[in-house]
Amino acid sequence: MSQMSRRAFLRTAAAAAALPTTTMLPRLAHAADFTFKIGHDLAESHPLHMRIIEAAKRIKDETGGRFDLQVFANNQLGGDTDMLGQVRSGATEMVFMPDMVLGTLAPIASITGVGFAFGAYPDVWKAMDGDLGATIRQGISKTGLQVMDRIWDNGFRQITSNVKPINTPEDLRGFKIRVPSAPLWISMFKAFGAGPTAMNSSELYSALQTKVVEGQENPLSNIFTQKTYEVQKYCSLTNHMWSGYWVLMNGRAWKTVPKDIQQIVARHINQSAVEQRSDVEKMNVALEKTLTDKGLTFNRPQLKPFQETLAKAGFYAEWRKKFGDEAWSVLAKYAHGLA
Numbered sequence: 001m002s003q004m005s006r007r008a009f010l011r012t013a014a015a016a017a018a019l020p021t022t023t024m025l026p027r028l029a030h031a032a033d034f035t036f037k038i039g040h041d042l043a044e045s046h047p048l049h050m051r052i053i054e055a056a057k058r059i060k061d062e063t064g065g066r067f068d069l070q071v072f073a074n075n076q077l078g079g080d081t082d083m084l085g086q087v088r089s090g091a092t093e094m095v096f097m098p099d100m101v102l103g104t105l106a107p108i109a110s111i112t113g114v115g116f117a118f119g120a121y122p123d124v125w126k127a128m129d130g131d132l133g134a135t136i137r138q139g140i141s142k143t144g145l146q147v148m149d150r151i152w153d154n155g156f157r158q159i160t161s162n163v164k165p166i167n168t169p170e171d172l173r174g175f176k177i178r179v180p181s182a183p184l185w186i187s188m189f190k191a192f193g194a195g196p197t198a199m200n201s202s203e204l205y206s207a208l209q210t211k212v213v214e215g216q217e218n219p220l221s222n223i224f225t226q227k228t229y230e231v232q233k234y235c236s237l238t239n240h241m242w243s244g245y246w247v248l249m250n251g252r253a254w255k256t257v258p259k260d261i262q263q264i265v266a267r268h269i270n271q272s273a274v275e276q277r278s279d280v281e282k283m284n285v286a287l288e289k290t291l292t293d294k295g296l297t298f299n300r301p302q303l304k305p306f307q308e309t310l311a312k313a314g315f316y317a318e319w320r321k322k323f324g325d326e327a328w329s330v331l332a333k334y335a336h337g338l339a
Helices: 006-016 048-061 080-089 107-113 121-126 131-141 185-193 200-210 218-224 251-255 259-293 304-313 315-323 327-333
Strands: 035-041 069-070 095-098 145-147 152-161 175-178 196-199 215-218 234-251 297-299
Touching: 048 069, 048 259, 069 259, 080 095, 080 107, 080 234, 095 131, 107 121, 107 131, 107 234, 107 327, 121 131, 121 259, 131 145, 131 196, 131 234, 145 251, 145 297, 152 218, 152 259, 175 185, 175 200, 185 196, 185 234, 185 304, 185 315, 196 251, 200 215, 215 218, 218 259, 234 251, 259 297, 304 315, 315 327
Parallel strands: 035 069, 035 095, 175 196, 175 215, 234 297
Antiparallel strands: 095 234, 145 234, 152 215, 152 234
């Protein structure tokens, strides 16, 4: 595979996802009745951004210009925590919020990040479009925020290392790994006997380069865009956590929108969510090839031993107690071995 610039590759990956052709609507003469801002933390080249732009165009068209959804990418409205505060206060009407960040407000939202809960995408979508997603949305609604029915894909997280591939749980013992500042991550890697270090993503490259940590974990898209491959040798496809983005609305702002327009907005955003999931899955296939060309060596460990190690360490029992038996039993329907 020929070398590509980061920008050219992401453009190609997005195109490979077979995005439908859209035409730019002529600007309507009158102002919209409802103008909503929506922010997210991903690049404009990411399928999430491209799909929500498409949804915004369809919404504007079908409502005759009455609803104008303005999209702000790449943390233009602030970081995730900032944007969560803004949508709660009404300073921003809508936001794409990562489930683990949302978990600081609605703890049930982070249940999707339980280690090695999902083996593959079919399990994820059955759960999230089924009663697990409904359980999480019910928890979110208690915060005063409204939430769309379909969650968007961020992806499965993989482990990279500069010392050795991670083939077995024993390979994580004593392994110095950077993790986000979230209790679920820290708890899981401690259960493996690793040495997790919580730090912001802005510090990650330097920490890997100077060997403050030996490895990190992220979806392939982040491994590529953050150039982690320049300071890592191995990428183990552990699928140890899956994460997604919920589309949240400020409850007061959403209630001002007539029901017929709400239905149009929701239908197009949920449609784009399903299309974006397919985009990301295809993009990951292309990314594995590209990252191999960049010098990363990939391996696919057996995942059951990791799950068994977490069970023996009491990780699942601890988090079952925190999430509650009822929510855990719903998760266990889709995550084999957690009952």
